[in-house]
Amino acid sequence: MSILIYAESAEGKFKKVAFELASYAKKIAETTGQTVTAITVNMSDVSELAKYGVDKVLKVTNDKLANFTAKAYADAIKQAAQKESAKLVLLSSSTDSLYLAPLVSVALDAGFASNIVGLPVNMSPFQVKRNAFSNKAFNITEINTDVKVLCLGKNSYGVFENTGSAAAEDFAPSISDADFGVKVQSVEKGSGKVTIADADVVVSGGRGLKGPENWGLIEDLAAVLGAATACSKPVSDLGWRPHSEHVGQTGKPVATNLYIAVGISGAIQHIAGINSSKVKVVINADADAPFFKVADYGIVGDAFDILPRLTEKLKAFKAQNS
Amino acid sequence: MKILVCISHVPDTTSKINFTNGDSEFDTNGVQFVINPNDEFGLTRAIWFQEQQGANVTVVNVGGPDTEPTLRKALAIGANEAIRINANPTDGFFVAKQLAEVIKTGGYDLVIAGRESLDYNGGMVPGMIAGILGMNFVNSCTELTIDGNNAKASREIDGGKEIVATTLPLIVGGQKGLVEEKDLRIPNMRGIMTARTKALTILEPISAASETKAVKFEKPAEKSAVKLISPDNLDELINLLHNEAKVI
Numbered sequence: 001m002s003i004l005i006y007a008e009s010a011e012g013k014f015k016k017v018a019f020e021l022a023s024y025a026k027k028i029a030e031t032t033g034q035t036v037t038a039i040t041v042n043m044s045d046v047s048e049l050a051k052y053g054v055d056k057v058l059k060v061t062n063d064k065l066a067n068f069t070a071k072a073y074a075d076a077i078k079q080a081a082q083k084e085s086a087k088l089v090l091l092s093s094s095t096d097s098l099y100l101a102p103l104v105s106v107a108l109d110a111g112f113a114s115n116i117v118g119l120p121v122n123m124s125p126f127q128v129k130r131n132a133f134s135n136k137a138f139n140i141t142e143i144n145t146d147v148k149v150l151c152l153g154k155n156s157y158g159v160f161e162n163t164g165s166a167a168a169e170d171f172a173p174s175i176s177d178a179d180f181g182v183k184v185q186s187v188e189k190g191s192g193k194v195t196i197a198d199a200d201v202v203v204s205g206g207r208g209l210k211g212p213e214n215w216g217l218i219e220d221l222a223a224v225l226g227a228a229t230a231c232s233k234p235v236s237d238l239g240w241r242p243h244s245e246h247v248g249q250t251g252k253p254v255a256t257n258l259y260i261a262v263g264i265s266g267a268i269q270h271i272a273g274i275n276s277s278k279v280k281v282v283i284n285a286d287a288d289a290p291f292f293k294v295a296d297y298g299i300v301g302d303a304f305d306i307l308p309r310l311t312e313k314l315k316a317f318k319a320q321n322s
Numbered sequence: 323m324k325i326l327v328c329i330s331h332v333p334d335t336t337s338k339i340n341f342t343n344g345d346s347e348f349d350t351n352g353v354q355f356v357i358n359p360n361d362e363f364g365l366t367r368a369i370w371f372q373e374q375q376g377a378n379v380t381v382v383n384v385g386g387p388d389t390e391p392t393l394r395k396a397l398a399i400g401a402n403e404a405i406r407i408n409a410n411p412t413d414g415f416f417v418a419k420q421l422a423e424v425i426k427t428g429g430y431d432l433v434i435a436g437r438e439s440l441d442y443n444g445g446m447v448p449g450m451i452a453g454i455l456g457m458n459f460v461n462s463c464t465e466l467t468i469d470g471n472n473a474k475a476s477r478e479i480d481g482g483k484e485i486v487a488t489t490l491p492l493i494v495g496g497q498k499g500l501v502e503e504k505d506l507r508i509p510n511m512r513g514i515m516t517a518r519t520k521a522l523t524i525l526e527p528i529s530a531a532s533e534t535k536a537v538k539f540e541k542p543a544e545k546s547a548v549k550l551i552s553p554d555n556l557d558e559l560i561n562l563l564h565n566e567a568k569v570i
Contacts, residue, residue: 133440
């Protein structure tokens with residue numbers, strides 16, 4: 001019996017969430033005496049997974065799966081779970097995994113819980129802690145089915161090195177044409193840019209930046225930190241920045257190590273979306289901005305004065321510390 | 323085209339979140355409930371299909387009589403009729419089973435449900451319905467057009483978007499982008515008056531087991547106060563981020 005993880009990859013490389021998931025699965029496996037099996041799609045070299053405790057890798061190689069197709073991927077994961085008699089199937093909280101998980105859960109008659117923030121609280125009955133109410137509360141959820149599907153919240157466990165053999169085995173699940181009822185026509189993706197989903201640091205700008213022409217300040221700071229750029233809802237509503245950068249309750253969720261908010265007042269909907277970030281820095285001219293209430297570090301001052309100086313200082317710091 | 327919009331009745335974002343009965347239940351005392359924002363984007367897009375393409379829009383919710391004002395609000399916004407499944411929505415799977423039954427008997431071409439509700443943030447229902455009924459499914463849908471039996475949608479992906487083509491019957495997990503915030507409608511007096519006379523059908527639930535149970539709630543620890551740093555001392559910020567927070 002093993003724990004199955006779906007190890008996500010993009011452009012031939014594993015995503016960081018795959019390693020976090022492996023670390024998480026390994027920890028549970030150690031306490032229950034199980035092994036960790038990963039399923040990968042169209043990855044040639046899977047040896048990196050060994051470093052995070054994966055014992056066995058089911059390698060699916062299939063041209064039909066070149067584009068992410070939720071039903072087909074869910075079908076493959078289901079068959080892998082059955083092959084391994086896995087009672088626990090783990091996915092990340094990427095948009096793709098959140099798309100897959102409910103399909104996998106129905107296919108396996110498995111109870112499903114998302115937004116998991118830590119190791120199971122209890123193995124029998126099986127209880128996990130999850131984020132709920134837009135990060136305003138935690139909820140202990142009990143799953144009563146024999147097989148369980150979990151989506152681990154990003155950055156909620158961490159990446160830990162371990163030992164595993166990652167013994168690779170080709171796996172050819174039967175994928176039916178019926179799985180391709182939704183066909184990908186095109187993918188629009190900025191290349192080479194750090195995405196909000198993958199970033200360890202996010203630099204976000206609000207209306208306080210006065211106009212899209214000033215976004216160079218945000219981009220420069222983000223570049224020094226290897227960060228993704230994001231924005232508040234008004235900024236995306238005004239068309240200053242693309243929708244894909246809007247973070248908050250109705251935009252993208254952010255759960256990063258460091259979130260720097262510049263010129264964002266901190267409406268409750270914005271906070272709800274970013275609150276699971278570990279460290280929050282707020283730069284705002286208004287000392288009464290509600291964002292300071294949830295920030296770890298704050299600077300009251302003029303972004304146009306602070307950002308260029310902060311960027312320069314961080315450049316010097318990075319040069320010294322790298 | 324027959325459209326079904328699944329509506330969750332959720333606390334308004336600004337509500338204080340408290341728990342009762344030994345932290346095992348959400349305390350609804352003094353809480354204002356609204357249409358789940360992700361559902362409202364879907365509802366508004368459905369009304370657009372109704373006005374532009376002659377669709378018929380039904381809204382549905384699984385909940386007790388106390389959720390009816392939320393359904394009436396959806397009717398006031400423009401839905402043609404409403405269904406309330408008279409049951410306590412114990413978990414996502416139970417809700418999906420109930421909704422799947424309504425979809426099967428009602429013969430809907432398009433089903434829109436928010437990608438997640440803002441109370442339990444489960445993100446379970448649209449995908450589970452798709453799994454139960456084997457329908458075509460697009461999650462995190464940010465654009466949707468329908469032409470006859472064909473649908474074109476865009477889906478949010480990490481770092482961009484994906485354009486997909488599919489066919490009806492279809493279920494989408496909706497969110498902002500289906501319509502913009504400025505397109506959301508506040509019910510006007512005429513809408514509110516007509517909503518009173520629109521059909522609100524109450525159905526009893528089918529028997530279905532829950533797979534999960536929320537056993538307990540906890541509130542996050544109180545946050546310590548912000549450390550303010552002078553704009554003239556940016557080195558201190560870098561020092562704190564490096565040595566104290568250890569994030570750079």
